[in-house]
Amino acid sequence: MPFSSLGGESRCRDCGGSGDCQQCFGTGRNVALNSDQEKCPNCGGTGRCPTCSDTGIITLGIADD
DSSP states (O other), X not given: OOOOOSSSEEEOTXXXXXXXXXTTTTSOBOOOTTOOOOBOTTTTTSOBOTXXXXXXXXXXXXXXX
């Protein structure tokens, strides 16, 4: 089913609309085996998509110049 939106909203391209961080798959843990860092560097350990703030939706806007 295609995503339909009103008011300039669209599905987040980074998480595909799930709201989960795609680097750690929503776990918040760093999945890189060769790293000493425990928290995911993409989401900071929250497990949430940093682009859409866990909503799965991006609101498109026009910049004022």
